[in-house]
Amino acid sequence: MNPNANVSLFNFNGHDVRVVEIDGEPWFRGADLLTNIYGTSQGKAWAYRPLNPSEITMIDRINLGMKAGRALTFVSESGLYKMVMRSDKPEARQFQDWVTREVLPSIRKDGGYVLGERARCGILSTPSHLLDHPATPPTTTAAR
Structure with missing residues (x-):
């Protein structure tokens, strides 16, 4: 090395x-x-x-x-x-959630992850602490 x-x-x-x-x-x-x-x-x-x-x-x-x-x-x-x-720290959990809810599912589904890919769909693509500014949580709608 x-x-x-x-x-x-x-x-x-x-x-x-x-x-x-x-x-x-x-x-x-x-x-x-x-x-x-x-x-x-x-x-x-x-x-x-x-x-x-x-x-x-x-x-x-x-x-x-x-x-x-x-x-x-x-x-x-x-x-x-x-x-x-x-x-189990809250700061680590934000990172864990991003990896397990966005990055890994995107890799499984699409074969890769592109930073900002989900932002075009109105979903936060990176944890707000990585963006250095507050983020608005994504809105959800109930299934009809």
């Missing part, structure tokens, strides 16, 4: 998530994920146990342009999804 020393920052619910690129794929800083999902990274190492060894890696700080010290834990994209899907 060859980590790209450029660290990108993404904001999720007001918290930064550091991301590095390894072999063209995003890897997410484990402590940032734990803070977002559980409110803290302290004492949450158990959250990594369900991950496949290929979904977690340790990167030396020096490889990221930092001072020497303890290696940092990074989680692959599939590992990120597993961690979020196992959480």
